[in-house]
Amino acid sequence: MSTTLPAHLPAHEGEHRDPLGAKMGMWLFLLTELILFGGAFLLYAAYRARFAADFHYASTLLNPLIGGVNTLVLLTSSLTMVLSIAALERGLRRPAVLFLGATIGLGLTFLVVKACEWSGKIGHGLFPGSTELVERTAGENIFFGLYYGMTGLHALHVVIGLGLLIWMFALIARRPRVRVTLPAPAGESVRLATAGGRALWSDAVGAEAAAIEVSVVYERHDELLAGNLPRLDNTGLYWHLVDIIWIFLFPLLYLIT
Amino acid sequence: MAEQAAKAHGPVSYGRYVMVWLSLLILTAATVTAAGLAFGRWSILAAILIAAVKGTLVLFYFMHLKYESAILKLFMTVALLTLAIIMILTFADLSFR
Amino acid sequence: MAGAMGGAVPVDAGFFQTQGKRTGLLAWILSTDHKRIGILYLVSMLAFFAVGVALGLLMRLELIAPGRTIVAAGTYNALFTVHGVIMIFLIVIPGVPAVLGNFFLPIHIGARDVAFPKLNLLSWYCFVGGALLAVASLFTGGGAPDTGWTFYVPYSVRTSTNVTLAVFAAFILGFSSILTGLNFVTTTHRLRAKGMGWFRMPLFVWSLYATAWIQLLATPVLAITLILVMLERMFNLGLFDPGRGGDPLLYQHLFWIYSHPAVYIMILPAMGVVSEIIPTFARKKIFGYKAIAFSSLAIAFLGYLVWGHHMFTSGISDSSRIIFSLLTFLVAVPSGVKVFNWVATLYKGSIRVEPPLLFIFTFIFLFSIGGLTGLMQGSLAIDVHIHDTAFIVGHFHYVMFGGTIFGLLAGLLYWFPKMFGRMYNRKTIQIAWAFLFVGFNVLYFPMLVLGWQGMPRRYYDYLPQFHGLHTLSTVGSWILVAGLVIFVVHLIRATRRGEPAGMNPWGGTTLEWTIPSPPPQVNFVTLPEVTAGPYEHGGDEGRGGRRGPGEHHDRGGPEGARA
Numbered sequence: 001m002s003t004t005l006p007a008h009l010p011a012h013e014g015e016h017r018d019p020l021g022a023k024m025g026m027w028l029f030l031l032t033e034l035i036l037f038g039g040a041f042l043l044y045a046a047y048r049a050r051f052a053a054d055f056h057y058a059s060t061l062l063n064p065l066i067g068g069v070n071t072l073v074l075l076t077s078s079l080t081m082v083l084s085i086a087a088l089e090r091g092l093r094r095p096a097v098l099f100l101g102a103t104i105g106l107g108l109t110f111l112v113v114k115a116c117e118w119s120g121k122i123g124h125g126l127f128p129g130s131t132e133l134v135e136r137t138a139g140e141n142i143f144f145g146l147y148y149g150m151t152g153l154h155a156l157h158v159v160i161g162l163g164l165l166i167w168m169f170a171l172i173a174r175r176p177r178v179r180v181t182l183p184a185p186a187g188e189s190v191r192l193a194t195a196g197g198r199a200l201w202s203d204a205v206g207a208e209a210a211a212i213e214v215s216v217v218y219e220r221h222d223e224l225l226a227g228n229l230p231r232l233d234n235t236g237l238y239w240h241l242v243d244i245i246w247i248f249l250f251p252l253l254y255l256i257t
Numbered sequence: 258m259a260e261q262a263a264k265a266h267g268p269v270s271y272g273r274y275v276m277v278w279l280s281l282l283i284l285t286a287a288t289v290t291a292a293g294l295a296f297g298r299w300s301i302l303a304a305i306l307i308a309a310v311k312g313t314l315v316l317f318y319f320m321h322l323k324y325e326s327a328i329l330k331l332f333m334t335v336a337l338l339t340l341a342i343i344m345i346l347t348f349a350d351l352s353f354r
Numbered sequence: 355m356a357g358a359m360g361g362a363v364p365v366d367a368g369f370f371q372t373q374g375k376r377t378g379l380l381a382w383i384l385s386t387d388h389k390r391i392g393i394l395y396l397v398s399m400l401a402f403f404a405v406g407v408a409l410g411l412l413m414r415l416e417l418i419a420p421g422r423t424i425v426a427a428g429t430y431n432a433l434f435t436v437h438g439v440i441m442i443f444l445i446v447i448p449g450v451p452a453v454l455g456n457f458f459l460p461i462h463i464g465a466r467d468v469a470f471p472k473l474n475l476l477s478w479y480c481f482v483g484g485a486l487l488a489v490a491s492l493f494t495g496g497g498a499p500d501t502g503w504t505f506y507v508p509y510s511v512r513t514s515t516n517v518t519l520a521v522f523a524a525f526i527l528g529f530s531s532i533l534t535g536l537n538f539v540t541t542t543h544r545l546r547a548k549g550m551g552w553f554r555m556p557l558f559v560w561s562l563y564a565t566a567w568i569q570l571l572a573t574p575v576l577a578i579t580l581i582l583v584m585l586e587r588m589f590n591l592g593l594f595d596p597g598r599g600g601d602p603l604l605y606q607h608l609f610w611i612y613s614h615p616a617v618y619i620m621i622l623p624a625m626g627v628v629s630e631i632i633p634t635f636a637r638k639k640i641f642g643y644k645a646i647a648f649s650s651l652a653i654a655f656l657g658y659l660v661w662g663h664h665m666f667t668s669g670i671s672d673s674s675r676i677i678f679s680l681l682t683f684l685v686a687v688p689s690g691v692k693v694f695n696w697v698a699t700l701y702k703g704s705i706r707v708e709p710p711l712l713f714i715f716t717f718i719f720l721f722s723i724g725g726l727t728g729l730m731q732g733s734l735a736i737d738v739h740i741h742d743t744a745f746i747v748g749h750f751h752y753v754m755f756g757g758t759i760f761g762l763l764a765g766l767l768y769w770f771p772k773m774f775g776r777m778y779n780r781k782t783i784q785i786a787w788a789f790l791f792v793g794f795n796v797l798y799f800p801m802l803v804l805g806w807q808g809m810p811r812r813y814y815d816y817l818p819q820f821h822g823l824h825t826l827s828t829v830g831s832w833i834l835v836a837g838l839v840i841f842v843v844h845l846i847r848a849t850r851r852g853e854p855a856g857m858n859p860w861g862g863t864t865l866e867w868t869i870p871s872p873p874p875q876v877n878f879v880t881l882p883e884v885t886a887g888p889y890e891h892g893g894d895e896g897r898g899g900r901r902g903p904g905e906h907h908d909r910g911g912p913e914g915a916r917a
Contacts, residue, residue: 020326021469021544027329028536031336032574038340039578039608043593045344046351046604048301064289071285079278082319086271129590138599145593145600149585240320244312251304255292328543339571342658346674347607350662353671 019230026234030241033157037245040150044252047142054139059256061126062147066117067254070110071246077106078243081236088172088229091222096232097173103239104169107162114155118148147253154245161242164235172232176224177217184209269318277318284311365775365854368872386471387875391478392457393773398478399445399453400842402485406440407835409433414797414831417824420816430814431500432515436492438503439520443527444485446758447616450623451534451569452481454765455562457773459538461866461873462556464547464882469540477533484526491520502812504613507594507605511586518587525580528573531619535569538562547865549884556864556888557646561626564650568615568622568657576612579605606668610661618657620754621721622650624761625692628714631768632696633889634862635711636703640889642695649688656685663732667741675734682732689725693718708860709783713764716791720756724749727802742812745805751798760790763841770845771859775871776852782844789837796830864888 048055084099121144125132128145184190184205190212191202205212218224288307292300317323322330369389372381382390413433416423425433456474460467468474492498495516501509510517542563546555582605585591594600633640640646662670662678696718705711727749731737740746771777800823805811809820816824858867865882866873 018469018544021540023325024329024332024543025470025473025536025540027332028539028570029532031332032532032536032570034336035340035571035574036578038343039575039611040582042344042347043582043604043608046347046601047593047599049348049351050601051599064292068285068289072282075278075281075285078315078319079274082269082274083271086269086274128592134598141592141598142600145591145598148589149582149591149593152585153581237320240315243319244315247311247315248305248308251288251292251308252301255288255304256301257292335567336571339658343575343611346659346662346677347611349677350603350607350670350674353673354669 022230022234023237026237030237033241033245037150037153040146040153041248041252044146044150047139047146048256051137051139051142054137055143056257058140058143059254062254063117064254064257066113067250070113071250073106073110073113074243074246077103077110078240080106081239085229085232085236088225088232091220091225093172093175093220093225096225097169100165100169100172100232104162104165107158107165107239111155111158111162114151118151150249151253154242154249157242157245161235161239164238168228168232168235172225172228175217175219176221177215178221178224179213179215182212182214184212269321269324273318277314281311281314284314363854365872366870368775368870369875370872371875384475386467386475388456388460388467388471388474389773389873389875389877391474392453392455394478395448395452395456395481398482398485399448402440402444402489405489406437406445407838409437409440411831411835413437414828416814417816418828419825420818420821422814425814427814428500431502431812432492432498434812435499435502435520436488439488439499439524440485441754442503442616443524444481444488446620446754447527447531448481448534449620449758449762450627450765451538451562451565451619452477453762454558454627454769455534455538455565455623458769458866459541459559459562460545461869461877462559462864463542463545463550464865464878464884465541465545466877466881468537469544470537473533474537477530477537480526480530480533484523484530487519487523487526491516491523495519504609505580505583506609507583507586507600507602508596510583511594518584521580521583525577525584528576528580531569532573535566535573538566539570542566547882547884553644553647554884554887557629557640557643557650558623558626560647561622561629561650564654565619565622568619568654572612572615572619572658575608576616579608579612582608603665603668603670606665607661610664611658614661614664615654615657617750617753618653620758621761622653624717624758624765625650625689627761627765627768628696628717629692630862630864631710631714631764632699633891634768634860635706635708635714636700637706637861637891638699638703638889639887639891640695641698641701642691643887643889645691646695649691652688653685656681656688660685660732663737666734666737679732679734683729686725686729686732693722709778709780709787710764710768710860712784712787713760713767716787717757717760717764720752720760720794724752724754724756727752740805742810743805744801744809744811747811748798748801748805751801756794756798763790766845768860769866770848771855772866772871772873774849774852775855776848776850777855777859778845778848778852783841786837786841786844789833789840791837793830793832793834793837797827797834798830800824800827800830861891863891 080099080102084096084103087093087096087099121127126144127133128148133141133144186205186207186209189202189204192200192214194200284307288304291303291307294300316333322333369387372378374381376384382394385391412424413430416425416430416433456468495518496514497516499505499510499513499515499517499520501513501515501517505517505521510521542555542559582591582593586594592598592600594602594605596602629640629646659681660678662674663682666675666678707715727745731740731746731749767778767783801809804820804823804827807820809816809824855871857869857871860867865884868882869878
């Protein structure tokens, strides 16, 4: 018998594809993240109203240069993210992968900077419940509680975002491939040939063969690549939200001096 | 459908994204500068306003909300409205104790 | 009790039949079929409901006499805490949406499944995971949490009991709720059948849609609150520590900003069930479809504006107390609209008091008592006296149990033949109903009186003058539980031995009654095309004015918005 390799194989056979539905689901999830951090910002607003002077003073203990650098890092990572998506939209796999890699790198940079910042603060004895902190005013205690709580929660989301980015990297870094699995006709000889009759491969298939797998690897395959687009899009949405939260955190924590 | 309309315009150009990014950098510089100047009570307002503009730029251009269908914009509005209500009513307590 | 059941007459298994490669238990717990997930929720919820009921019975046993009866004060605190956590987070909040919503939302809109079937299954995993953690908190660490289900600071941060685990369990359960809400909103927007415009959807779908929005927008506030409690306990963050400038009232604000809208998560779907059952058993179109639909949205919205009424005696400002009291009275209006429209539907209808309708009448009666007592509490001057008394306990059991649970029971009775292909015995259910109704009121009405007289809530001891009513209440709990046992045992047996029910035993007009009982895995062999509203009676039995699958009605232009 002869089987013609299909030109395209759907990535998931028969699955209902609805990019707008998937996007809607992601936006709804992002709204919940917005409200999550909104609750934290509410707490910030309430305490700031009460301890305005203490917050001003405590903010001077933070280094706006570090905060500013992290802001630039995240903003740039958002840029590389959308550039990666734009490249994928145009079917350009290599630039898409490079930009995505840059996004991951910048995200990691953010975390490293944050870790240094935290260890610096902890080294100076400024951490929740430390004797150094408890001796200060109530407002300063609250400020640092909010600082660690909110930047910590944000950093957790950066980690989650990085996980998503790395997963997407693994998906689009591989060259796109179409794979067919056929049942092996035991004891027969099998021949793979082009439609034009040019022989590519043949072998006698023994009784032990369970299946025959044919994989075609493409340098460029716009349709397969585009299949990853909704996922990359949604990953990007998550990453941008992480960026937006930092956009608000930065001035409220570092710049209220 | 809106997504097809967006496709009809073609994917957003690289250049536009870079422009947005530059605007974001400028605004960041602005907010750092504004913090240095002693506006007093208004500095927090300036900071929040600039952050809101930056957030809106990311939302509209990087997250594409400007080009998305109306329903997603409605969803975002509902969420922001909810946040606003929660904050306002909480401060109805806090401001008058 | 066994009389008039059909024995083991076989019924076509529909979606119960194992398809695909997996068999047995795996075929269920790995299934993304919304109908199987609904059943999974039903079975797991039943198990946890039993635990919650047992805790409630123990509480009532302790309260049968003053002083220590069977447990010490600390244990009593743990009993009411875990009873509350289980009943609220595992039963009443997921309740109708997770079981009946999962099962029927796609069918009601003519779809094959929800928008994200895998997320749906994840939702159930989170439910079971969180539930197991919550039950585990009874036995691990420093012992069962004793803070009340409200976990108020500063005690919840300082107590050595297992608050962190219980709070983490609630966090996971909240995630389950968010995923369900996300799924339902997207499903409603994206998967409606051809011709199923927004105003041709069954009202159950409207109620689930409004509920889903509350799940999405309120639950994250609970999430951040619980996260902060965990951070306080684990890392001494100090945000709620009065000694370091923290404000315990801010915790209460954050907590109730979620937990008040949560009660609308509990009641809106149950009201949706009412809106389905009444037209069927009055054989009449629902009165004021749009009013009911919009009132669901109105309740969802207004529900965000009233949380402060849980804090009238906590020390919030007078101005905010007045504002919250006024807003609380407003939120009763859309509920009133619904009750009025339901009664108007019954008026001049051809009424058959089958078990579902019997339970609906009970719902309306019990929920009205609960709602009216709620209005009393909303009045500032009254609340100062009855806050934190047994009156409140009576109130919320009337609305949550008398309302939501009875709504769930009514929905189960209505949709049982569709879900399982078999009918139960009406007489047995009527007997169960009698026990339930009498037991419920004997259990909870005395609480309203006791609270009015000054009996505090969450107290295991009390003054001798309260003894009589407490004993009466405890006896009521036994009668109620007897009713629950009769109800549950009978329905479980009916899943195997009930008479085959056929496609439309009640004469319903919504889409689920046009497919076999139980439904096949794909729901509809051919996706339906809808040409009329959901409650059109007359014409073909069970089809109303609608064309069924396979009949095409040629109209120019696309039907139904796809936004």
